[in-house]
Structure formats: structure tokens, C-alpha cells
Amino acid sequence: MSAPDARPVRGKRPKSGDPVVDRALALLAAFTEEHRALGLVELSRRAGIPRSTASRLAARLQAWGALERDEHGRYVIGLRLFEVASLAPRSHGLREAALPYLEDLHEITRQHVLLAVLDQGAALLVERLSTLGAVQVAYRVGGRLPLHDTGVGLVLLAFADAAVRAQALSELDSPAAATLRRRLADVRRTGVAVFARRRPAAVSSVAVAVRDGAGRVVAAVSVVVPVDAARPQAYEQVVRATALAVSRALGARPARAE
Amino acid sequence: MSAPDARPVRGKRPKSGDPVVDRALALLAAFTEEHRALGLVELSRRAGIPRSTASRLAARLQAWGALERDEHGRYVIGLRLFEVASLAPRSHGLREAALPYLEDLHEITRQHVLLAVLDQGAALLVERLSTLGAVQVAYRVGGRLPLHDTGVGLVLLAFADAAVRAQALSELDSPAAATLRRRLADVRRTGVAVFARRRPAAVSSVAVAVRDGAGRVVAAVSVVVPVDAARPQAYEQVVRATALAVSRALGARPARAE
Structure with missing residues (x-):
């Protein structure tokens, strides 16, 4: 709950940008059958990502439709992911x-x-x-x-x-x-x-x-x-x-x- | 085919890292019912992302399982995405x-x-x-x-x-x-x-x-x-x-x- 947010330090930003993608994917991987709806704190903890980063990345995923919010404001996997996955x-x-x-x-x-x-x-x-x-x-x-x-x-x-x-x-x-x-x-x-x-x-x-x-x-x-x-x-x-x-x-x- | 790869210029890297996530999602969105298998050139073109960036991001998505390669080496949507989407x-x-x-x-x-x-x-x-x-x-x-x-x-x-x-x-x-x-x-x-x-x-x-x-x-x-x-x-x-x-x-x- 009290984990300090790890703000990116100038000059220490990930070199290739890939870790950002990995972190976004870690947010998706935080969901399981037993954890289908996650608040930000739990999402960030399960994904192993500082809360402010998790919040920012989750917002991008939500804007695209990979995540949605349920009636309690918790994150859930979004329909857009189902739509894309239907092409597998x-x-x-x-x-x-x-x-x-x-x-x-x-x-x-x-x-x-x-x-x-x-x-x-x-x-x-x-x-x-x-x-x-x-x-x-x-x-x-x-x-x-x-x-x-x-x-x-x-x-x-x-x-x-x-x-x-x-x-x-x-x-x-x-x-x-x-x-x-x-x-x-x-x-x-x-x-x-x-x-x-x-x-x-x-x-x-x-x-x-x-x-x-x-x-x-x-x-x-x-x-x-x-x-x-x-x-x-x-x-x-x-x-x-x-x-x-x-x-x-x-x-x-x-x-x-x- | 001859689009120059946009290498990130030192100091001009996206500030928040979010554009990287958006680009990764754009790669996923490049797939449609008519385009279920895409070579790198077509993937990069349809996603509107320089080829080297597309290649690097696609590698991350593939490592995670969101993309797979078919028998011709083309990218296809991966099972892992189906697995996550099943929680929507x-x-x-x-x-x-x-x-x-x-x-x-x-x-x-x-x-x-x-x-x-x-x-x-x-x-x-x-x-x-x-x-x-x-x-x-x-x-x-x-x-x-x-x-x-x-x-x-x-x-x-x-x-x-x-x-x-x-x-x-x-x-x-x-x-x-x-x-x-x-x-x-x-x-x-x-x-x-x-x-x-x-x-x-x-x-x-x-x-x-x-x-x-x-x-x-x-x-x-x-x-x-x-x-x-x-x-x-x-x-x-x-x-x-x-x-x-x-x-x-x-x-x-x-x-x-x-």
C-alpha cells in the first residue's frame, strides 16, 4: 500500500522502450481466473510495477480497450482484447x-x-x-x-x-x-x-x-x-x-x- | 518497403513511455479478419510504425505470447492473448x-x-x-x-x-x-x-x-x-x-x- 512510486529518473529511462511494453503486458498478466477484477493497488502489486507507472500504463490500455473498469471502478480485461484474440x-x-x-x-x-x-x-x-x-x-x-x-x-x-x-x-x-x-x-x-x-x-x-x-x-x-x-x-x-x-x-x- | 527506420534520437525519446505502449497496441490492431497473418513489412505498414521499431516491439509481444509466428514466419495473434481475453x-x-x-x-x-x-x-x-x-x-x-x-x-x-x-x-x-x-x-x-x-x-x-x-x-x-x-x-x-x-x-x- 505504501510502496513509493518509482518515478523515472532523468537519464535512467529504459534505453529501448521495450521494458515499457513488458510492463504493460505484466499488467495484463496480473489477471487470473481468481483475480478477474483488480483495483489499482492490487494491480500494481500483482504486476510488480510502481503504482504511478501502473496507473499511467493502465490508462493507455484502457483507452485502447484492452482494459475496462467495472461498476466498482476496478480494472477488468476489456472486450477489445477479446476482439483481437478472436483472430488467433x-x-x-x-x-x-x-x-x-x-x-x-x-x-x-x-x-x-x-x-x-x-x-x-x-x-x-x-x-x-x-x-x-x-x-x-x-x-x-x-x-x-x-x-x-x-x-x-x-x-x-x-x-x-x-x-x-x-x-x-x-x-x-x-x-x-x-x-x-x-x-x-x-x-x-x-x-x-x-x-x-x-x-x-x-x-x-x-x-x-x-x-x-x-x-x-x-x-x-x-x-x-x-x-x-x-x-x-x-x-x-x-x-x-x-x-x-x-x-x-x-x-x-x-x-x-x- | 523503403520507409526509413525512425531510430529514437537521443533526448527525443517519448517522455512518458506511453507512446511505446500505443505502438505495441497498434501492432495488435493491425490484424483483422482479412489480415490474420502479417509479414514484418506489412505489419509495420499497417500499424504505421517504422520497421525496426515494429520488429523490436513485435519481438517483445512474441516473447510474451501475444504474437506467434506461423509456418511461413509471418506474425499471427498468439494464444496468450486468447488466454488473457478469456478473463474478460x-x-x-x-x-x-x-x-x-x-x-x-x-x-x-x-x-x-x-x-x-x-x-x-x-x-x-x-x-x-x-x-x-x-x-x-x-x-x-x-x-x-x-x-x-x-x-x-x-x-x-x-x-x-x-x-x-x-x-x-x-x-x-x-x-x-x-x-x-x-x-x-x-x-x-x-x-x-x-x-x-x-x-x-x-x-x-x-x-x-x-x-x-x-x-x-x-x-x-x-x-x-x-x-x-x-x-x-x-x-x-x-x-x-x-x-x-x-x-x-x-x-x-x-x-x-x-
């Missing part, structure tokens, strides 16, 4: 192509349907279709899921660069790493990841890779079903069909034998 | 609350379902559910629709601040403005906008306002139906039911007589 090929672009098929899968199964992409060591959720009556899951669009601990994550990890796999394996102890290694080999062999977890709810997910026109795995699609429903394996075929349909929409020509 | 209350926040009801409406009607909010004189499309077989519409999530020329736009305009309405009316010639004024009065009285257009396809849309807990109109929901389908009025009740359900999810307590 790996999220909205992918989503546009995939959505009709995801909706079909959702209607057929009546279960949660997820679409995720690999990003910085996590599965970033690009789309989630849910039914009010379906089992509770905590995932939300724009959120990150652990790679080794979700169906879509296992698929993305199985087909990721060796460096990404090595990183994920290095974070586990040796028996867990051995299990994961076997598991990823299974996913590469069968093309499907079936993953069960007990918490927060007992669910299984069935996930399959989506490929682009060059045959690269660019996403994973899954259904999340309660464990007391049908055997998760019963969903394999329909999820495969959806993944192939989305891949085709992206220009892929799936090989007959996977 | 007026887009993803609204969408999260509304989606289950929009999906119900979509399944019942089998027509396009739109959810839009008012932003800077336009209806910004926050969600669109479509069926492969439905009539073609050009709208995409994150895109802007004209207020006076779409169902959701008419609803948002009818309940907008007087200044927004005055601005929209001032852009029309006097007979068109008179027609629009009558139309908006109708929407306020009935709570529904029915709008027909011939191009690009002959469609009608039926739109109803969504209100928040304070009773403010915060969005509009619509179905878009081919004109040769049922009379659009046949969709009024179900769209009303959806709009009320979404409003309730936002904390509204709809009055019985609207």
Missing part, C-alpha cells in the same frame, strides 16, 4: 473449424466436450461444450490443464516434441515417469487416451488427436464422462470420428490405418 | 453463463444462435452456434455487426444510452432515421426485434435483450432463420425464454410484465 489461428481459428463437429459430438454423447491445444507445457482449453446436467468439471475456456493428468493433455504430450515430453517426464519421480512413458507409447500406438481421475469428481475422459493438413497434431478433442456411465471405451469410436472430421476440416487427409 | 467479463464471462441456454436454443431451433454485446457503436459477437446445414451467415465470434442492420444490434441500440442512439441515428438520412426511431420504440415496447435482410442470404432474425442483476441490458440473443422457414414470429417465445434464462443466470429477476 490456434484458438478461435481452430475453434471455428471444429465447432460444428464438437456440437455433433456433444449432442450424441450428452457429455462435456473439450478441445485443447499444447501451449507452454500445458493443455490450453480452446473450447468446452457442457450440459447443465452433466458431471461437474472445473475446466473453463482459456484455462490450462496439466498435460500428464488429463485425456487431452496425454494426447498432446504423446505427440509433442521430444523436448516437451522430456520436460514433462522430468517433473515426475522415476516410477511415475516410467508409467507415463508407457502410457504415451500406448497413446501413440492406439491413437486414443483414456484417462480416469477421482477428484474433484470421478470422471473418465476419452481423447483423440486432431491433425492439420501437414499431418501435425495441432489439438486434442475429448469427452469427459462420469465413471458410473458406460465404460469410457464405449466413447472411443465417436470421439475418433469427431477428431477425424475436425482434421479434415483443417485440410488433413487421414490415413486409413493409424 | 463482457465476453467470456457472459458466454460462460449463457452457453448452456444458447445450446438449448440451438438444439430446439436448429438455427444459428447469436449472442452479442454493445461495444463502440457496434454489436460485438460474443458467441455463435451454427449448424452445418443452416443458412449461411457471415458473422464470426469476435466480429462486429452493424447496430441498425441486425436483430441483436436493434435490441442493443433500443436499450442503449441516448448518446449511442443519437450517434446511430445521425449516420442515417432523415427518412431512414425516422424509420429506425419508430423501430427502436417498437423494440422497447415489445421487447423483441424482428429483422429481415435479403443479402448475403435472405434471413430473418429474432432478437431479445439479456439483462444483468441490476436490470441493465448487457447483451442480446437471437436466432437467425431462413426467410422460407416458419414465420420468424414463431421463434419469439423460445428466444424470449432463452433471454430470460440467461438473464437469471446473470442474477436478474425478470419482471412478469415487460
Whole structure:
């Protein structure tokens, strides 16, 4: 609260101006699912930026529309950022192509349907279709899921660069790493990841890779079903069909034998 | 192509650093639906920023994840921006609350379902559910629709601040403005906008306002139906039911007589 404002000292201004951009981006990064609305004090503290600087930069971001103020005067992420982000090929672009098929899968199964992409060591959720009556899951669009601990994550990890796999394996102890290694080999062999977890709810997910026109795995699609429903394996075929349909929409020509 | 790079002259550096932020934001604003991937030359030209500056700022944006490079080395909007934008209350926040009801409406009607909010004189499309077989519409999530020329736009305009309405009316010639004024009065009285257009396809849309807990109109929901389908009025009740359900999810307590 009492942090002194760090006024730029004459002659000590950042040389290239880049730190200013980094600071503006740090303001955006201060927002999280748990912190969707921030007063100036909290914004400045979370971004690690002196308050007067935070205030000045936030004003620029607000003028452009990247930030807005809510009814209590707190900063929130603005619509303009949503508008620009809607042009990201790996999220909205992918989503546009995939959505009709995801909706079909959702209607057929009546279960949660997820679409995720690999990003910085996590599965970033690009789309989630849910039914009010379906089992509770905590995932939300724009959120990150652990790679080794979700169906879509296992698929993305199985087909990721060796460096990404090595990183994920290095974070586990040796028996867990051995299990994961076997598991990823299974996913590469069968093309499907079936993953069960007990918490927060007992669910299984069935996930399959989506490929682009060059045959690269660019996403994973899954259904999340309660464990007391049908055997998760019963969903394999329909999820495969959806993944192939989305891949085709992206220009892929799936090989007959996977 | 031959624009000289404007190197910052010693002592003439921007005083507050703000112009640097504005320039970084201008780089993001250079991307549009028609320009989703930009080489450095085009990016710098569209943003109106010297090439060396654009290159340096784009590198910062890329390091953070706001920009990415595609397989041809061109800049595209990055996933990180999608991740941050997913925290915007007026887009993803609204969408999260509304989606289950929009999906119900979509399944019942089998027509396009739109959810839009008012932003800077336009209806910004926050969600669109479509069926492969439905009539073609050009709208995409994150895109802007004209207020006076779409169902959701008419609803948002009818309940907008007087200044927004005055601005929209001032852009029309006097007979068109008179027609629009009558139309908006109708929407306020009935709570529904029915709008027909011939191009690009002959469609009608039926739109109803969504209100928040304070009773403010915060969005509009619509179905878009081919004109040769049922009379659009046949969709009024179900769209009303959806709009009320979404409003309730936002904390509204709809009055019985609207």
C-alpha cells in the first residue's frame, strides 16, 4: 500500500522502450481466473510495477480497450482484447473449424466436450461444450490443464516434441515417469487416451488427436464422462470420428490405418 | 518497403513511455479478419510504425505470447492473448453463463444462435452456434455487426444510452432515421426485434435483450432463420425464454410484465 512510486529518473529511462511494453503486458498478466477484477493497488502489486507507472500504463490500455473498469471502478480485461484474440489461428481459428463437429459430438454423447491445444507445457482449453446436467468439471475456456493428468493433455504430450515430453517426464519421480512413458507409447500406438481421475469428481475422459493438413497434431478433442456411465471405451469410436472430421476440416487427409 | 527506420534520437525519446505502449497496441490492431497473418513489412505498414521499431516491439509481444509466428514466419495473434481475453467479463464471462441456454436454443431451433454485446457503436459477437446445414451467415465470434442492420444490434441500440442512439441515428438520412426511431420504440415496447435482410442470404432474425442483476441490458440473443422457414414470429417465445434464462443466470429477476 505504501510502496513509493518509482518515478523515472532523468537519464535512467529504459534505453529501448521495450521494458515499457513488458510492463504493460505484466499488467495484463496480473489477471487470473481468481483475480478477474483488480483495483489499482492490487494491480500494481500483482504486476510488480510502481503504482504511478501502473496507473499511467493502465490508462493507455484502457483507452485502447484492452482494459475496462467495472461498476466498482476496478480494472477488468476489456472486450477489445477479446476482439483481437478472436483472430488467433490456434484458438478461435481452430475453434471455428471444429465447432460444428464438437456440437455433433456433444449432442450424441450428452457429455462435456473439450478441445485443447499444447501451449507452454500445458493443455490450453480452446473450447468446452457442457450440459447443465452433466458431471461437474472445473475446466473453463482459456484455462490450462496439466498435460500428464488429463485425456487431452496425454494426447498432446504423446505427440509433442521430444523436448516437451522430456520436460514433462522430468517433473515426475522415476516410477511415475516410467508409467507415463508407457502410457504415451500406448497413446501413440492406439491413437486414443483414456484417462480416469477421482477428484474433484470421478470422471473418465476419452481423447483423440486432431491433425492439420501437414499431418501435425495441432489439438486434442475429448469427452469427459462420469465413471458410473458406460465404460469410457464405449466413447472411443465417436470421439475418433469427431477428431477425424475436425482434421479434415483443417485440410488433413487421414490415413486409413493409424 | 523503403520507409526509413525512425531510430529514437537521443533526448527525443517519448517522455512518458506511453507512446511505446500505443505502438505495441497498434501492432495488435493491425490484424483483422482479412489480415490474420502479417509479414514484418506489412505489419509495420499497417500499424504505421517504422520497421525496426515494429520488429523490436513485435519481438517483445512474441516473447510474451501475444504474437506467434506461423509456418511461413509471418506474425499471427498468439494464444496468450486468447488466454488473457478469456478473463474478460463482457465476453467470456457472459458466454460462460449463457452457453448452456444458447445450446438449448440451438438444439430446439436448429438455427444459428447469436449472442452479442454493445461495444463502440457496434454489436460485438460474443458467441455463435451454427449448424452445418443452416443458412449461411457471415458473422464470426469476435466480429462486429452493424447496430441498425441486425436483430441483436436493434435490441442493443433500443436499450442503449441516448448518446449511442443519437450517434446511430445521425449516420442515417432523415427518412431512414425516422424509420429506425419508430423501430427502436417498437423494440422497447415489445421487447423483441424482428429483422429481415435479403443479402448475403435472405434471413430473418429474432432478437431479445439479456439483462444483468441490476436490470441493465448487457447483451442480446437471437436466432437467425431462413426467410422460407416458419414465420420468424414463431421463434419469439423460445428466444424470449432463452433471454430470460440467461438473464437469471446473470442474477436478474425478470419482471412478469415487460
